Structures are given as structure tokens and as C-alpha cells.
Amino acid sequence: MKNKELKILLSAPRGFCAGVERAIEIVEKSIQKFGAPVYVRHEIVHNKYVVDDLKNKGAIFVEELEEIKDKSRPVIFSAHGVPKKIPEDAKNYKMTYVDATCPLVSKVHREAENLNKAGYHIILIGHQNHPEVIGTMGQLNEGSIDLIQNEVDAANYKNKEDKKLAYITQTTLSVDDTKEIIKILKTNFPNIKEPMKEDICYATTNRQMAVKNIAKNCDMFFVIGSRNSSNSVRLVEVAKKSGCENSQLIHSESSIPYDQIKNCNTIGISSGASAPEILVENFINDLKNKFSISIDEVEIIKEDVVFKVPNKLN
Structure with missing residues (x-):
């Protein structure tokens, strides 16, 4: 099987957007500044790998403020944004909070x-x-x-x-x-x-355009991302609508469909805005164990957007 040649069209831009990078940085800087644990209300971004990594560094994830036993610890609001009531509740609890809303x-x-x-x-x-x-x-x-x-x-x-x-x-x-x-x-x-x-947002638009650009030339298309990540699920839909019927999401519990891939000559790969690049690299390395691979990165636009973290963390 190893000798089977497989061409990978790697979609660019892909992966982390500026809002996600900022949200992750906010959690990491909060841990540095306030010590562990810091609490995060809702998954900071929709990706298991990112969440697990931050847990290891000292973040505790909760769905609601009531779950936080020690209200003297800071809480961070996820990149997705929160209803107005949540910061008000945090103030009533006299909690320190950092808003990581994109x-x-x-x-x-x-x-x-x-x-x-x-x-x-x-x-x-x-x-x-x-x-x-x-x-x-x-x-x-x-x-x-x-x-x-x-x-x-x-x-x-x-x-x-x-x-x-x-x-x-x-x-x-x-x-x-x-x-x-x-x-x-x-x-x-x-x-x-x-x-x-x-x-x-610019990142959603760019990632969808990049997928559209290559999906029609692929026998299969893979989007690395989580099932609860809206932008990742949309990328799969975009790939299907753009001419690659056989498009699927690769999430933390997916097994790679080698049997289908071995019938392909060209596959496309992209990743959602909350998926770290290491997951793309891991996926490609898994494929390298089975196939002879050539990679063509197809970039449609350079992204240079950066969002600053709140001053209180600097």
C-alpha cells in the first residue's frame, strides 16, 4: 500500500484565526499572571486538543459561574462571547474576569x-x-x-x-x-x-474561499476540526457544494478512512479556525505511513490580522 502515490492539496489559509490565537493567549497569560487555577466559562475555543492542553497548564472549564467553588479565582469568558448578564453576575460575585470574546x-x-x-x-x-x-x-x-x-x-x-x-x-x-x-x-x-x-468574519470567508478553490480537484476532502465547531462543519459543507461530494470532518475520535483514501489520487485538507496546526501535521504523518505523498500548499490570500490581549494581562 505504501507505494500508492497520493497528492495532497493543502488549503491555505487554514487553522487558527486571530480571535482564537488571542483567546488562547489570554488563558495562558492569565495563568502566568494569577497562577493556577483560572476558570474558563465554556470551552475557550471549540477544540478538544486546545482545551486539554490548557487544562494541563492550569485552566478549569465550567459551563456556568455557579460551578466555580473558589470565587476568588479569575474567570475567563470564551471567544464566542457571553450574554450581558454573565459579566454582571461575575461582578455580583466580586470575581475578577477577563473577556476573551473575539x-x-x-x-x-x-x-x-x-x-x-x-x-x-x-x-x-x-x-x-x-x-x-x-x-x-x-x-x-x-x-x-x-x-x-x-x-x-x-x-x-x-x-x-x-x-x-x-x-x-x-x-x-x-x-x-x-x-x-x-x-x-x-x-x-x-x-x-x-x-x-x-x-x-474574514477568517471564515478566507477559509471557505480557499476550500472552494481546491475542492473540485479532489477525490476526497478532509477538514480537521471539532464537531461542535461551527466554522469547521461549514467547511465540510463548502467542500461538498464545491464539487467534492466525499468530504468529511476529522475530529478527536475519528478513525482515518484509509480504505477510501487508497482509491484516491488527490485529497484536499483544511482545518477549522480553532484547530491547531499540529493536528494537520499529525494527520499528514499518519498518511505518510501508508502512502507516498506529495504536498502542494495552495494559498489564496495572506492573513496578517492580529488582535491584542487586554491591557490588564500585559
Whole structure:
């Protein structure tokens, strides 16, 4: 089997985005500054490898502040953002907190608040129960934001309160899917207000474009990332829609489908924005044990975005 030649098209950009790098750095710097343990509310980013690594360094992950026994220890809010109530609760508990919300998610939060103040009723395009959506909807009083998940929701949406409408979106959606949803909303509500600048983040857009660029030339496509990572799951969908039907997510419990790969000449690889590069390297090394491999990295755009960590950690 080893002699079988396999060409890998390696999608670039892939992997960590600036928001994820900043969130991980915030946890590491908090441990350096405050000592261990520091608490993190919700997985800092959706990746088991990252979470386990930070646990080993002294982070304890909880879902809610109530679970934290020692309230004198600092707590960090995940990159996905939190409802307004959470920092308020932390203050009531007299807890030190560090907010690792991605600046691009914070931008959507501010957008929602400004639209609300200006008298708009807000539609959020996103996935129910995703922490980012919970955080964005939790910026305003209940009922101020309606969630639309797909084209059917968009087509059936009624402007019950007869208010001015505006829409915002989750930052990690499929660029193409949201395009269709927005088209329906604009047809039904011609005066709907759109964001000044698209809410889907640069990293999501770039990773999806990079996958689109190579998927049609691949017999199989693999996205390294977690099952609860919205942007990773979207990359699999993008690869399928772009011409590689046989696309799949490789997560922490996946076994590599060597039987299928041995029938391929070319495979594509990308990774979600919360997946560290070492997971891509490990995957390629596993393939090297079975096949003769050539790698062609196909980069469509150079990323140079960096987000600073909060001053209190420097």
C-alpha cells in the first residue's frame, strides 16, 4: 500500500484565526499572571486538543459561574462571547474576569445594541444554541432579536411588531448560505437594514474561499476540526457544494478512512479556525505511513490580522 502515490492539496489559509490565537493567549497569560487555577466559562475555543492542553497548564472549564467553588479565582469568558448578564453576575460575585470574546463578535454585539437604540427590531441569522448566538441574543432584552436559521425560516418570517427591521449574522456561517437567506429577507422586506460591513468574519470567508478553490480537484476532502465547531462543519459543507461530494470532518475520535483514501489520487485538507496546526501535521504523518505523498500548499490570500490581549494581562 505504501507505494500508492497520493497528492495532497493543502488549503491555505487554514487553522487558527486571530480571535482564537488571542483567546488562547489570554488563558495562558492569565495563568502566568494569577497562577493556577483560572476558570474558563465554556470551552475557550471549540477544540478538544486546545482545551486539554490548557487544562494541563492550569485552566478549569465550567459551563456556568455557579460551578466555580473558589470565587476568588479569575474567570475567563470564551471567544464566542457571553450574554450581558454573565459579566454582571461575575461582578455580583466580586470575581475578577477577563473577556476573551473575539473582537469581531464584540463588533456584532455593539451593532445589535446600536440598532436596538435606533428603534430597529433585529433578525439574527445563525444556529440555535451555538454559544455565539446565545451571547449575541443575550445582549438585549428578550424578544428584541429573532433568530433565523435557514431559508425556510426567512421565507416564513413575519414582522409582527411592524417595526423597522435590521439583520445581523453569526460570524462563522457559510458565506453562500447566508447569501440566500439575505436575498429572501431583502425580497420580503425591501427596507431591511444591513450591516455596514459584513458580519461573517474574514477568517471564515478566507477559509471557505480557499476550500472552494481546491475542492473540485479532489477525490476526497478532509477538514480537521471539532464537531461542535461551527466554522469547521461549514467547511465540510463548502467542500461538498464545491464539487467534492466525499468530504468529511476529522475530529478527536475519528478513525482515518484509509480504505477510501487508497482509491484516491488527490485529497484536499483544511482545518477549522480553532484547530491547531499540529493536528494537520499529525494527520499528514499518519498518511505518510501508508502512502507516498506529495504536498502542494495552495494559498489564496495572506492573513496578517492580529488582535491584542487586554491591557490588564500585559
